[in-house]
Amino acid sequence: MTKAVTHKHVPPGPLEYLRRWPIQAWLVAVTLFLYVPLLSMMVFSFNDIKDTVVWHGFSLKYYDKAIHDDDLIQAFGNSLTIALLSTIISVVIGAMAAIVLWRFRFPGKTAFDGALSIPIVVPEICMGVGMLVFFAKVLPWPGNLPWPLSLGNIIIAHVSFSFPFVAVVVRARLASFNRELEEAAKDLGASDYRAMMDVVVPHIGPSLVAGALLAFTLSLDDFVITFFTAGPDTVTFPVKVYSMVRFSVTPEVNAASTILIAITVLMTFLALRFQGKSALTAGHGVPDHT
């Protein structure tokens, strides 16, 4: 059992689980489980014929088909626009929420803090129906607004579920801020506002980038809440793909999905560059070690 499976023929240390074969086999199996479906979809998006099992020949024709599918492209554009705008709003509001909770004592602080974590735990479906009812009865969103404004209700819904995540990420970063720096700025004559903008905000810069990447991904990823908010003319990429694949497998969706995965991988590497390893787990219930 404890025989080393390395080239160096040094037996593994007591806790070097990674060098033991049962663990290695387990990791390989889990990796296959997580990646085979995705890789098979990506590989067969380049297949010449409409087949997801037999390789026939390399072809980009489904990519061609996907980029000439106007509805799909429009949905993709909607998704990116919504993600971009909701990210900007989420980062600003999320950072403000984090700062106010970090900097001030005020009555109702615990309640505000608790309320801020509700959007993180509430099931998506409940938030989805909330948004459906809200935009049907309380704030009816006119259907004839010019584009980007027509996406406004989806953007509002996306900000509601992503800004609390940004607040979590920014708060983790603020915990490492030395309050005396802000005091020093004020002693040297800076106003409260000035000290905030010139001392605190630069310190939380990296967490703003990490929070933005998180908000962008959450927005791009969301299906359920958008499904309940989107109208017939404001379809996003996941909603469009859903309507295309619900009953069958469509090769141009493979192609479009492959493009989306490529964007995701790129964004993940960007996040790694900006924040290091902690960016991977940001805002998902894992305390930051930095």
Added chain:
Amino acid sequence: MEQSWRQARSLFFSVLGAPLFWLVAFFMVPLGVVWLYSFGENRGLIDIAFTGTWANYAHAFTPLYLGIFWKSMWIAGLTTFLCLVIGFPVALAITFAPEKAKAWLLLLVMLPFWTNLLVRTYALMSIMGAQGLINNIAGFAWNGASGLMAHMGLHALPDFQPMQLMYNNNAVVLGLVFVNLPFMILPLYSTLDRMDRSLLEASLDLGAGHIQTLFNVVVPMASAGIGSGILITFIPALGSYLTPDMLGGSGAQMIANVIENQFKGANNWPFGAALSFILVYMTFIGVALQGVLEGQARKREAQGRAA
């Protein structure tokens, strides 16, 4: 030390204003309206009267819907259990990996997690279908075996029938494990990473085997992380809509699919609202329960240190 809000009123209000407004107007109000609807009645096609009735909740506690709630909890529970069993060795391997391998392993786990949920579910659909990868590999093996048996003079097997992998509860569980596994691995890793390793070494030095050490030392020490991993997997699994919808078909509906149907198909918003709020309450109970357990674990830890 935090400053009292009175000492910098204008800054306080300018920083608090926007997040508070957003949270109330675009989160609390929508959920509040749903909550009110859950006590309402349909009047005509689009009008809903708030009558303060409990009839919607009573309807939700009829055997049909109780059965769906029970089934949803079963599926979510089984998913969580499988994620824990599959994820624990992975988290353990990441924890004790050398620094460089650790980063790569984390990336390996997290990359699918950052990938679009719909795309992942679709990818799973495409390999599980009657013409999908799994059935083709199985068919290939079947035909190979059949040919071999014919060769040996035995009866050839009957023709391969594609397995019905999709549109049942097993498919939903498999899909949910596929989607939620990273949710479980992360909190497990983060607790295991903070564990005092000398205790493990002590246990191994004193003659306990790896399995014994795992169950008697590692698992008790990681109980807080296991708790939060269970919660963080169970809650999204319980309320999941997309996976049962795409992989489960009409026979394997979970509670979220029923809620969606009340709002989009059956047009019974008050009843859908009641179901939604039962799901919200179940979530809150889960969170509260986990908070209590975590508090107890922390207390035990503090006592252990004092003793």
